[in-house]
Amino acid sequence: MDNNQKVNEIAGKLLGKKGGEGYSSQYDPSLLVRIPRSLNREIYGIKEDNLPFVGMDVWNGYEVTALTEKGLPVAGVAKILIPAASKYHPESKSIKMYMNSFAMSMFGQSEEECIAMIENTVREDLSELLECTVGVKIFTGDIEEVPSENKLDHNTFSLDNIYGINDMEFSDYNMSPALLVSSNFLGIAVKSNKLRSACRVTHQPDHGTVYIVMYSGERGKCPTDESLLKFIVSFRNEYHFHEEICEAIFTALDNKFHPDNLMVACNYTRRGGWDINPIRAKGWADIPAEWTSLDKMLAKTIKQ
16 A cells, blocks of 8 residues: 555545544543654655654634533534654544534533633644644634734735736646746745646645745755746646645755745635645744744634
8 A cells, every 4th residue: 555545534524424433522531633744754855853844734713612510502613733754744624523423422611711721722732643742722812803914915926916917828737846946046036826726535626825935045946936836736636734835845946946945835725614725844943933823813814
């Protein structure tokens, strides 16, 4: 059995099931499924003991709810931080089903106590499952009271606004690093809303915004805007997890241009009440604080 078959077998425990199969409205940590990152990274030459990047997977959950011990519904929005260096990542549907299992479970005497108990429970369950330290924060109250920020959305040039884009020809829809062409740029800070891939098990489409910030001390070591956009579009018929797409883009750029600094982030569209936002960089200094802090939500992009 090859790595792709192994991943599909693990993820298939819940993915692709019909109707409410496996769903529970009573707290059930057994619903959680983990996938070894090594199974996805091997094809890109990424070594688990020598990762070429640091980073986080930022999960935002908008349907967190439970009951107090007196039956009062409590609702919130969750931010979960999972380190890219963890041995495993959770399968997304299992997270959704696990979080849904809190819905009719009772925690605490007050709303505040209920939220604190959910945070602690989720943190402990995911840290044990993934064998790493997972950060969990649940925000409550009105949306304007929740601090949010995504500096990348304001500090990057949109490749979707390239002059003459309607005259460009696109024909590659499977990942093709060969499309990347060197320029004389010392650095780039760009984004595109044209990222599309699909789930490797169900083949459901995944849409997102990709951000790329790159700097090289050597001239001719950054891609042209046109070739970078074509490369992003070439993921359109790829079937991978969100985390894997981000790492594939990072690895292709790193291998081709050997930049001094490189950061790739992907904000994916919400599905089932959750969006997943992986970010990878050569160093922590290249990652904006809102991506690694539990104090703020990630501000949603236009596609979210």
